[in-house]
Amino acid sequence: MQAIIYYSRTIWACTKKDFYISLTERIFLLTLIMIPLQYLLLFIIFVLPSDHAPTAVVMLDQGTYAKQLFNSMSKANSFNLVQTTPQMAASQLRAGKIVAVVTIPADFDMRVQRRQIVPVSVQINNLDTDFTADIRRAIPLSITSFYAQAFPELVNIVPHETDWYDHDTGYIAYIVVSVFVLALAIGGAIQSGTSWAREWELGTMKELLLSPAPRWALIAGKMIGSFMVALAAACIVLLVLVFALKTRPVHPGEMAVYALLTLVIFSTLGTLIGTLARQRRLITTIVLGSSLFVFFISGPLGPPSFDTSSIEFLSRLTPLAYAIAGEQHAFHNYATNTLGAWNAAVLGGFAAIFAITAVLLLRRSVVD
Amino acid sequence: MRIIWIICKNTISVWLRNRSLIAASLLPPLAFLAAGYFAAAAVSHSPVALVSLDKGQQGVTMSQIIHSADVFRVTDASPAQAQRLIKDLRVAAVITIPADFSQRVATHQPAPVDLEINNLNLDFTNDIRRSVPASIVQYYQLQGPSSPIKVVVKESDLRHRDIELFQYEVVPILLLMVLISGLVNTAVSTAREFEYKTIKEIMLSPVTNTQIVFGTILAGFLIGLCSGLLELVICLIFGWTHLPSWRYEPNVLLFISLTALLSASLGLVAGLSVKKIQAAHAISANTALPLFFIAGGVGVLAFEPGWLQNVASFVPLTYANHGLQMAMYYNSTDQLGRDVAVLILVTCAAIACALILLHRSRSRLI
Numbered sequence: 001m002q003a004i005i006y007y008s009r010t011i012w013a014c015t016k017k018d019f020y021i022s023l024t025e026r027i028f029l030l031t032l033i034m035i036p037l038q039y040l041l042l043f044i045i046f047v048l049p050s051d052h053a054p055t056a057v058v059m060l061d062q063g064t065y066a067k068q069l070f071n072s073m074s075k076a077n078s079f080n081l082v083q084t085t086p087q088m089a090a091s092q093l094r095a096g097k098i099v100a101v102v103t104i105p106a107d108f109d110m111r112v113q114r115r116q117i118v119p120v121s122v123q124i125n126n127l128d129t130d131f132t133a134d135i136r137r138a139i140p141l142s143i144t145s146f147y148a149q150a151f152p153e154l155v156n157i158v159p160h161e162t163d164w165y166d167h168d169t170g171y172i173a174y175i176v177v178s179v180f181v182l183a184l185a186i187g188g189a190i191q192s193g194t195s196w197a198r199e200w201e202l203g204t205m206k207e208l209l210l211s212p213a214p215r216w217a218l219i220a221g222k223m224i225g226s227f228m229v230a231l232a233a234a235c236i237v238l239l240v241l242v243f244a245l246k247t248r249p250v251h252p253g254e255m256a257v258y259a260l261l262t263l264v265i266f267s268t269l270g271t272l273i274g275t276l277a278r279q280r281r282l283i284t285t286i287v288l289g290s291s292l293f294v295f296f297i298s299g300p301l302g303p304p305s306f307d308t309s310s311i312e313f314l315s316r317l318t319p320l321a322y323a324i325a326g327e328q329h330a331f332h333n334y335a336t337n338t339l340g341a342w343n344a345a346v347l348g349g350f351a352a353i354f355a356i357t358a359v360l361l362l363r364r365s366v367v368d
Numbered sequence: 369m370r371i372i373w374i375i376c377k378n379t380i381s382v383w384l385r386n387r388s389l390i391a392a393s394l395l396p397p398l399a400f401l402a403a404g405y406f407a408a409a410a411v412s413h414s415p416v417a418l419v420s421l422d423k424g425q426q427g428v429t430m431s432q433i434i435h436s437a438d439v440f441r442v443t444d445a446s447p448a449q450a451q452r453l454i455k456d457l458r459v460a461a462v463i464t465i466p467a468d469f470s471q472r473v474a475t476h477q478p479a480p481v482d483l484e485i486n487n488l489n490l491d492f493t494n495d496i497r498r499s500v501p502a503s504i505v506q507y508y509q510l511q512g513p514s515s516p517i518k519v520v521v522k523e524s525d526l527r528h529r530d531i532e533l534f535q536y537e538v539v540p541i542l543l544l545m546v547l548i549s550g551l552v553n554t555a556v557s558t559a560r561e562f563e564y565k566t567i568k569e570i571m572l573s574p575v576t577n578t579q580i581v582f583g584t585i586l587a588g589f590l591i592g593l594c595s596g597l598l599e600l601v602i603c604l605i606f607g608w609t610h611l612p613s614w615r616y617e618p619n620v621l622l623f624i625s626l627t628a629l630l631s632a633s634l635g636l637v638a639g640l641s642v643k644k645i646q647a648a649h650a651i652s653a654n655t656a657l658p659l660f661f662i663a664g665g666v667g668v669l670a671f672e673p674g675w676l677q678n679v680a681s682f683v684p685l686t687y688a689n690h691g692l693q694m695a696m697y698y699n700s701t702d703q704l705g706r707d708v709a710v711l712i713l714v715t716c717a718a719i720a721c722a723l724i725l726l727h728r729s730r731s732r733l734i
Binding site: 028038046053093094119130139155163295296336 | 650
């Protein structure tokens, strides 16, 4: 009983000390809160224009069929269409303001009626294949839709679509959940890493390790302190997600479990990084520098199994991939890997490995 | 000039000895480069399973078109295998050519191509939704003059070869490298002088504020410029980017240099403002990334919403990005004067700010 009280006191003392120190470093605390919000905003900017390519349409024919083709294009869910003149369209294309110019020729209706070949000119600013490929696929989609409506008896091959889920999820709603996980990871790792590095920088590590307190209690106490600060930053991101972006978890309990697990894992990882780096400046650099790379191989934009085999293999090695899969399920009820509830078990395994490694690394002999 | 050069040499030699600063300069852009590479790979080809139940001529032709379309990663499968693949998340969709497809086409009856999509996000879903009709159009085009689809696409491209998504991202990442190198290094090296109190020695020596400012900026400029050129050379060696025609090569160098100068000046202001290494590092590193994103670092700014373009117009990096892209991708000098003028003006303003801040610090010291 005495031992339990002693360990609890040690853990509580370390937690309290780290928590109070974090509150005194105001610029750093603000940065810690701002980084995840920044990433959230930046990733929204990243995906904002990717669905609809700005496209100019030059309608040299205002006939019924020409208008029907324009309507088909506007319903293709791919373009941000503007009707304009040939000169304006050409100058906008040269200035890089639009992705493509589609010119519907003056004799479009007449040729369609007479069943003659109608060339529709498509000028593409093939600057970025993400947009270029969308245009190259979306124009045929519009033409097929146009024929399916105008001449259903002629074009009998049409796609018949069945969707797995009853509603489509926008790209932003999907990616913000992945960014929420990134925020948890960055917050946990930076806060915990900095707290350990501070002890090394100030030389107080020697006192901690040479004290009679067990190493696991020191680690647990400091981790809880970092965890509390990182949790506060994560809650702010969650509030933005729920209230500003209207992305609400379908399973709130599951969301909380995965969020806490992610924070625990990255707090232990931060302990490892802090022990190895021993400089506060290096922590920010290492965590910020590597987090985006790890994030992109962890399937933030879709299931890792839809990526190349090398990315899929790498994703299996990072806890972020399992955390993203868990949170996507908690928020959208989507399965992005086949592990289901086992994602939590894998995350627990990562946490155990990092914690054991941290305890092993923090030997008294490392203090010289 | 000698004093400026000595201050510059001192700052560079401190930087070279400081591994964490070098890592801070190189790691984020390299991480972005790697992230850009993986992100580009992720958005290119969707994996689909193709179930061809029709062994007739039309079914085989349609199957061949789907295979040869450069939009999918196709796995041929039986219906049961396809169901397993989509359930195990190995494919994003199952395309099924029904058994009576050829017969229905021959008898002019509706012949649907079945498409089962795992519509968990619109990016994948829309890619597949667009790609299947593209294959259908191609199928009809193969029929030549007898094709019922008479509307044909006559495509002309602005440049003779496509620029891949990753290649496109290389230019802004190059600017990010220059920005971070200049901004972080100058801010941290300036803050270090204050934190280690060595600024006292410099200020008590017969050195003017102008010499300190220009010496520090010169060091940041050289570090930024060298980092930028290093990344450019690496990208050229790996074929990730191509130089424009020789007439526009000086523009490339001009914009890299102006960005290096701007970032060093802003870094000096940040360092003089906070005077603490940790804070200088945090502020400069966290300013660089938003500036990079807002200036069109991960997309095409002209295609972004109007409000974002308005915000970006207040970010000087936008003009560097525009100028460099015009030179690299368009072989153009469009709005060159505006871009150069904005970068120079902001740099001058930052230098003036730095002089005022240093003057205040000297007054307090005395």
